[in-house]
Amino acid sequence: MKIKKIIIRTKTQKYQILIGPHLIKNLTVLLKKNSINFNNCLLLIDRNIPKKNIQLIKKSLSNKNKKIYLHWIKATETNKNQKNIEKILKVLLKNNFSRQDCLISIGGGITGDIGGFTASIFKRGLKFINIPTTLLSQVDSSVGGKTGINTEYGKNLIGSFYQPKLVISDTNFLKTLPKREIVCGYGEILKHSLITSKNFFYFLENNIQDILNLKSPSIEKAIFESCKIKKSIVQKDEREKNLRKVLNFGHTFGHAYEASLKFSKKLNHGEAVLLGMYSALNFSFKKKLINKNEFYLILNHFKKANLPSKINKYFTVKNLDKILSFMIKDKKNNSEKINLILLKKIGNPIINNHYNKNYLKSFLKDELNN
Numbered sequence: 001m002k003i004k005k006i007i008i009r010t011k012t013q014k015y016q017i018l019i020g021p022h023l024i025k026n027l028t029v030l031l032k033k034n035s036i037n038f039n040n041c042l043l044l045i046d047r048n049i050p051k052k053n054i055q056l057i058k059k060s061l062s063n064k065n066k067k068i069y070l071h072w073i074k075a076t077e078t079n080k081n082q083k084n085i086e087k088i089l090k091v092l093l094k095n096n097f098s099r100q101d102c103l104i105s106i107g108g109g110i111t112g113d114i115g116g117f118t119a120s121i122f123k124r125g126l127k128f129i130n131i132p133t134t135l136l137s138q139v140d141s142s143v144g145g146k147t148g149i150n151t152e153y154g155k156n157l158i159g160s161f162y163q164p165k166l167v168i169s170d171t172n173f174l175k176t177l178p179k180r181e182i183v184c185g186y187g188e189i190l191k192h193s194l195i196t197s198k199n200f201f202y203f204l205e206n207n208i209q210d211i212l213n214l215k216s217p218s219i220e221k222a223i224f225e226s227c228k229i230k231k232s233i234v235q236k237d238e239r240e241k242n243l244r245k246v247l248n249f250g251h252t253f254g255h256a257y258e259a260s261l262k263f264s265k266k267l268n269h270g271e272a273v274l275l276g277m278y279s280a281l282n283f284s285f286k287k288k289l290i291n292k293n294e295f296y297l298i299l300n301h302f303k304k305a306n307l308p309s310k311i312n313k314y315f316t317v318k319n320l321d322k323i324l325s326f327m328i329k330d331k332k333n334n335s336e337k338i339n340l341i342l343l344k345k346i347g348n349p350i351i352n353n354h355y356n357k358n359y360l361k362s363f364l365k366d367e368l369n370n
Contacts, residue, residue, distance in 0.1 A: 004224045008143070008231050010238040013163035017143060017227050019220060023170040024053065024131065027060035031129075034166050038102040038127060040067050042091060044115045046075040046107025049133060050176055057106065057131075069095060075110040077263030080150045082158070088118045092126070102127040102165075108134035108181075109141035109269065113156070116147030120162035130164045133173035135185025136270045139192070139226035142167045144234040144244075150263065154329045155255045161239050169223060174214050182212055184270020187307060189222050191277060192229040194298065195246045195341075195349045200225055201301075208305050240332075245351045248332060249341040250277030256326035257311065260319055271308045278302060278309040283363060284342040294345050312368045320364055324357050 004019040016034060023030065031037075041061065045054060054070070061068055071091050073084060092103075103126050105115030112130050119128035132142040148159025174182070189211070193201035203225070204211065210218035230247065237244040254269075254276025261267050267275075281298055284290045302309050315323065324338075332339045337354035344350050 004220060006224070006227050006231055008163070009235055010145070010163055012161075012238065013145070013165075015164055015166055017167040017169060017231075019138070019169045019171065019223050019227070021170065021172045023168050024057050024172075025060060027057055027168070028063070030166070030168060036102070036127065036129070036165050038100060039065065040069070040095060040097050040101040042069045042071060042088075042095075042097070042101075042103045044088065044103060044105045044107070044111060044118075045070060045072050046111045046133065047072050048075065049106055049173075053173070054106070057104075067095070073107075073111065073114065075107050075114075077110065077150060077155070077258065077269065080110050080114055082149060084114060085118055085121075085149060088114070089122060092118075092122050097122070097126065099123050099125060100127070102129060104129045104131060106131045106133060107137075108132065109137040112137055112141050113147050113159070114149065116145070116162050116164065117149060117159055120147055120160040125162075128162065128164045130167045132167065132169055134177060134181055135174055135223075136181070136188055137185075138169040138171075138174075138223055139185055140188040140230065142169065143227050143230045144247075145238065154259055154326055154331075155263075157329070157331060169227075171214075171220060171223070174219070179212075180268070181270070182214070183305070183307060184268060184274070186212060186305060187270050187274040187277065189226045190301070190305075190307075191247075191249055191273070192226045194277070194343060194346055195249050196229050196232075196347055197225075198346045200229070201346050205301060205304075208301075212305065242351065245332060245339075246341055246349045249343065249349055250274070250280045252276065252327055252330050252332065252338065252340055253279040255330065256323045257314065259326040260322045261314065267314055274302075274308045275311055275314075278307075279311065279364075279367060280340060280342060282367065283340065284344070286363065287342065289342055289344050289350065291345065298346070310370075311364075312370070315368060317365060317368055320361055320368075323364065324361055327360065328357060 006017040119126040145163035148156035254273035258272035
């Protein structure tokens with residue numbers, strides 16, 4: 001299959017996203033084509049990545065003039081913290097990395113966030129290459145240069161905007177994922193259709209099962225179209241001054257849900273965002289922003305794809321104050337009110353909708369009782 005290519009052009013960086021199978025076998029060739037050179041390279045690797053894939057990458061990078069170092073991490077939301085950043089920085093400093101050297105992240109969104117943030121602060125900027133290995137990271141977190149770590153006060157509250165030199169989305173990695181991870185990635189694909197394109201939404205409607213079963217060419221098209229959508233938004237608003245906020249549809253609710261559960265395995269990031277999208281959709285309908293036909297069309301899509309939708313599976317009324325405390329701390333807020341991204345119709349989101357805590361508490365209470 002021919003490699004699909006997307007070129008991202010921001011004010012700070014121009015780089016390619018490459019999408020297709022068997023890409024890691026030709027890593028050196030891809031780096032050369034993109035004029036990426038280095039003497040030292042740190043591979044930052046999620047422990048869940050099959051070792052045979054890492055051996056392929058090492059073999060592809062092997063060169064007597066290059067030194068390759070490996071650093072494995074347990075990629076969980078609770079490990080996405082300052083302590084682990086410091087461990088990686090020590091490896092770079094101990095081995096005398098320079099700005100001309102490289103950090104390659106191999107894993108999902110957590111690994112990419114940690115790798116990108118470390119690269120951004122090491123000597124004020126180390127070359128960074130992202131090899132996303134989950135569907136969620138291939139369609140979302142690997143595109144646009146957002147990096148960050150979590151704190152006890154909330155998710156991604158410390159971070160930077162730092163664009164990679166190259167993104168390599170090898171679709172062969174997806175075959176190693178459990179179904180739960182595929183569903184999480186599909187949620188972001190669905191989000192991209194809801195905020196920008198009714199045509200893309202209908203493509204998903206007609207190809208749900210093929211995408212969830214990773215069948216070609218549907219899965220490659222879904223990844224490609226998602227990345228194209230995010231590219232168009234990021235290029236116009238790299239640092240989330242206004243337009244890029246649409247990408248947070250469902251995230252204000254979702255981030256609060258996962259933070260309330262202390263980032264436990266009970267609810268992972270992709271599932272939390274899906275719950276958040278469902279809440280944002282219900283809130284849009286409650287505010288009479290979206291019409292009945294489109295509202296139920298999207299709800300039925302959730303059912304067809306068997307996507308997480310009911311927050312009462314994870315929470316009770318006792319959790320409301322904690323959820324709201326995290327929503328108030330959301331980084332998109334610039335007042336005491338909570339900023340939500342809502343939906344007027346498929347392809348037409350509305351940003352900067354501000355609501356007070358008590359109003360949202362009443363809404364969430366109703367959600368829990370449904």
